Amino acid sequence: MSAYWRTFTVLVASFALDIRAVSSRQAPAAFSNPESSAVDYVDPLIGNGGDSPNGSGGMIPSTAPPFGMTRWVAQTRQNYVSVTPYNYTDSNIHGFQGTHQPAIWMGESGQVVIVPGVGDVKPAFEDRGMPFSHDKEVITPSYYSVYLDAPGGGSILAEQSATSRVGHLRFTFENTDTPYVLIEATRASVMGSADPSNVTYPSGSVSIDPSAREICGRNPERQDFIIGPNPAPSFAGYFCARFSVPFESYGTANNSDGQLFQGENERNGTQLSGYAILQRGTSMVDVRVGVSFISIDQARKNLETEIPDGTSLEQTAKAVREAWAEKLDRITVEGGSIENKLVFYTAVYHTLQYPYEQHEDGKYYSGYDDAVHEGESYTGYSIWDTFRAQWAWTILFAPERVNGMVQSMLQDYREGGWLPMWKNIVETNIMVGTHADSLVAEAVLKGFTGFDLETAWEAVYKDATVPPVNDWNTSYFDREENVGYEVRAGLSSVYDVQGWVASDVHSEAGSRTLDYAYDDYAVSVLASLLNKTSEASFFLNRSLTTPFSIFNSTTGFMEARNANGSGAGQDAGWTEGNMWAYTFDVVQDVEGLVKRRGGNISFIDFLDEHFDGGHNDHTNEPSHHIPYLYALAGAASKSQERIRSIAQEYYNSSVNGLAGNEDCGQMSAWYIFSALGFYPVDPVSGFYVVGAPFSDKVVIELPGIRKSLIVASPGAPTCPYVRSLTVDGASITTPIIHHSQISQGSMVEFGMSQQPESWASTTLISIESGTNMAVHEEL
Numbered sequence: 001m002s003a004y005w006r007t008f009t010v011l012v013a014s015f016a017l018d019i020r021a022v023s024s025r026q027a028p029a030a031f032s033n034p035e036s037s038a039v040d041y042v043d044p045l046i047g048n049g050g051d052s053p054n055g056s057g058g059m060i061p062s063t064a065p066p067f068g069m070t071r072w073v074a075q076t077r078q079n080y081v082s083v084t085p086y087n088y089t090d091s092n093i094h095g096f097q098g099t100h101q102p103a104i105w106m107g108e109s110g111q112v113v114i115v116p117g118v119g120d121v122k123p124a125f126e127d128r129g130m131p132f133s134h135d136k137e138v139i140t141p142s143y144y145s146v147y148l149d150a151p152g153g154g155s156i157l158a159e160q161s162a163t164s165r166v167g168h169l170r171f172t173f174e175n176t177d178t179p180y181v182l183i184e185a186t187r188a189s190v191m192g193s194a195d196p197s198n199v200t201y202p203s204g205s206v207s208i209d210p211s212a213r214e215i216c217g218r219n220p221e222r223q224d225f226i227i228g229p230n231p232a233p234s235f236a237g238y239f240c241a242r243f244s245v246p247f248e249s250y251g252t253a254n255n256s257d258g259q260l261f262q263g264e265n266e267r268n269g270t271q272l273s274g275y276a277i278l279q280r281g282t283s284m285v286d287v288r289v290g291v292s293f294i295s296i297d298q299a300r301k302n303l304e305t306e307i308p309d310g311t312s313l314e315q316t317a318k319a320v321r322e323a324w325a326e327k328l329d330r331i332t333v334e335g336g337s338i339e340n341k342l343v344f345y346t347a348v349y350h351t352l353q354y355p356y357e358q359h360e361d362g363k364y365y366s367g368y369d370d371a372v373h374e375g376e377s378y379t380g381y382s383i384w385d386t387f388r389a390q391w392a393w394t395i396l397f398a399p400e401r402v403n404g405m406v407q408s409m410l411q412d413y414r415e416g417g418w419l420p421m422w423k424n425i426v427e428t429n430i431m432v433g434t435h436a437d438s439l440v441a442e443a444v445l446k447g448f449t450g451f452d453l454e455t456a457w458e459a460v461y462k463d464a465t466v467p468p469v470n471d472w473n474t475s476y477f478d479r480e481e482n483v484g485y486e487v488r489a490g491l492s493s494v495y496d497v498q499g500w501v502a503s504d505v506h507s508e509a510g511s512r513t514l515d516y517a518y519d520d521y522a523v524s525v526l527a528s529l530l531n532k533t534s535e536a537s538f539f540l541n542r543s544l545t546t547p548f549s550i551f552n553s554t555t556g557f558m559e560a561r562n563a564n565g566s567g568a569g570q571d572a573g574w575t576e577g578n579m580w581a582y583t584f585d586v587v588q589d590v591e592g593l594v595k596r597r598g599g600n601i602s603f604i605d606f607l608d609e610h611f612d613g614g615h616n617d618h619t620n621e622p623s624h625h626i627p628y629l630y631a632l633a634g635a636a637s638k639s640q641e642r643i644r645s646i647a648q649e650y651y652n653s654s655v656n657g658l659a660g661n662e663d664c665g666q667m668s669a670w671y672i673f674s675a676l677g678f679y680p681v682d683p684v685s686g687f688y689v690v691g692a693p694f695s696d697k698v699v700i701e702l703p704g705i706r707k708s709l710i711v712a713s714p715g716a717p718t719c720p721y722v723r724s725l726t727v728d729g730a731s732i733t734t735p736i737i738h739h740s741q742i743s744q745g746s747m748v749e750f751g752m753s754q755q756p757e758s759w760a761s762t763t764l765i766s767i768e769s770g771t772n773m774a775v776h777e778e779l
Helices: 002-024 296-306 313-328 339-351 390-396 399-416 436-445 455-463 491-496 509-529 532-545 577-582 587-596 598-611 626-632 636-650 664-676 762-769
Strands: 069-077 097-098 112-118 130-139 142-149 155-162 165-172 179-184 204-209 214-219 236-242 245-255 260-262 267-268 272-278 284-292 332-333 363-366 371-374 687-690 695-698 711-713 722-725 736-737 747-752
Touching: 002 436, 069 142, 069 155, 097 155, 097 165, 112 155, 112 165, 112 236, 112 284, 155 313, 165 179, 165 296, 165 313, 179 236, 179 284, 179 722, 204 245, 204 272, 214 272, 214 296, 236 296, 245 267, 245 577, 267 272, 284 296, 313 339, 339 664, 363 399, 363 664, 371 399, 390 399, 390 436, 399 436, 436 455, 436 509, 436 577, 436 762, 455 509, 491 509, 509 532, 509 577, 509 587, 532 587, 587 598, 587 626, 598 626, 598 636, 626 636, 636 664, 636 722
Parallel strands: 711 747
Antiparallel strands: 069 097, 097 112, 112 179, 130 142, 142 155, 155 165, 165 284, 179 272, 204 214, 204 267, 214 236, 236 284, 245 260, 245 272, 332 695, 363 371, 687 736, 695 711, 722 747
């Protein structure tokens, strides 16, 4: 291809991306207020393509404000663990769902589905689907619309927006038969796993008040109930939908056989819906749906508080767009391609969805003790994933949420006895390690104290010292059913005695051993901050010695061990990774790991073998920090190469633009920090390891801070290497930036280059000069 045609092709591609960024994904003028180029760069379809959970990111194009309790999305399929309610490959829409499914590998909880239709009422999922075209969709964070091909001809324009606890839908019927709206309360539910044969039938209720133009109900579905220790017996998702037009007739329906109960005001049961037939000739209906985890009355109150009578859909969408603009407009990206901006701003959008609000009107339902409490609560934590970088991003960019989120975890501890591991309404025991210890310690380290510090210490200390019940007799394999709190499984068997979790007693023992060591490090940091000197020393020592209890000096790899000390084999004992990824998983003591691997030069060779041999799996979180380790061994230019390569390979602006699955913001948090030029390899240390920025300049207006955080790196889009670095004019010669250097705003200036430079690459210089350097002392 000639240079001319290459240039022309690039320009056309860039123009097409630009048009998509500011046109086809942008709402009509009535829904584009306030103006926000940052919000217009968000493409909620990124990460929704493909039919496998790990094929595209597992995200959905939903409308809701940041951290909203309920996200509203067009429903193209029935969702359960490993299946989301919208998938780009589908061709029919079956309704509009208020979902509480926080991630691809978690189940649904207490959802409600609103279904427009014409002609005969069709309650069955398979019958109610209507064809649609992606060409007739508008998808933004604050507004969604689509044209549906109505049965018998004509079309339905479906539009939606949503506040945190209220969905706002509007249906316009064009050249159709008699319109109706059906509201699904309960359905057949696939529980706890991705096996579609594992079906139960939650029993809920609907009630219809035609004088108030309301259909309300209760849905107790919680697909994860069989894998957690908390039964949450009173849990339900409650809803109350209010219509803008009167009902011609109404009734309840059975979703399985399609039977209608005309004129019936109330019904309890499974696979249950309520419906309202509108007057013939009705061209438009506005439906506002309040939701609650407390009661129908609270759902109605949420409706009246968040979207009161007389509020137009345009007004609702404007308020939600303002909420996103308040966040996204704080970031200005200069330079780089349109695609990079699409990826970057969408990544920020993804990180601000979870954990999501569980509180409403100053109170919340707790499934731990099955009671309603006053206060602020959050759910949808994926802490094994998000402790690595997403939490650090929340602390930096949404600090107003941090105290409440930590307080929420402490409430979980008080009401259920333990800090959460993977909370989805209540504990699910998914993944390993007690990484809430890391979240709490990092928050305190970075200056957050709006919660009871002694309770925080009590909770993390319990994690580190109290084993689960029946620890000797329970494997705690992934999604093991009918077991109690998993927490640090293995603590009572050999971890306290020999220094490792036994692979012949517990599943994922190698990962547990290393994860517990990092959590001990977090406990030691919190203890030090609280002046608990002896505890700080004890847990720090345990955090530094434990990892190497499973280091096989003969092979140079981590290897899980059995209770008698024998090796369990290189393939045994890992969580979403292997011996390659986990051998690098000692972020609290990289220097010690480098020494074990023979020093900087040997360690860099090992990293090269890892990457060049195809062992790095960025689709899973244990690999996220690994490219930054080069810099800590005196080979920063190699970090810069690997980071840029990973960003280009695993992130793009297509529906398949996220490798693996998002995992509640961690995949996107890696990209955000990497695009800025630094990453929290060891988040509890308060340090970031320097990589290389992607854009010419990024300006972030940090909440509550007068001074901007400016990352200036002229030429970065085409110059991937760092020649120099200064922070507020002070030269930085080692690849480390402390949180305190950026948290109050600062000028971070990178000098960029097209070829590898000597900056922070002393080991590489020594290799070129033929000297064998020890571990880089400055680090």
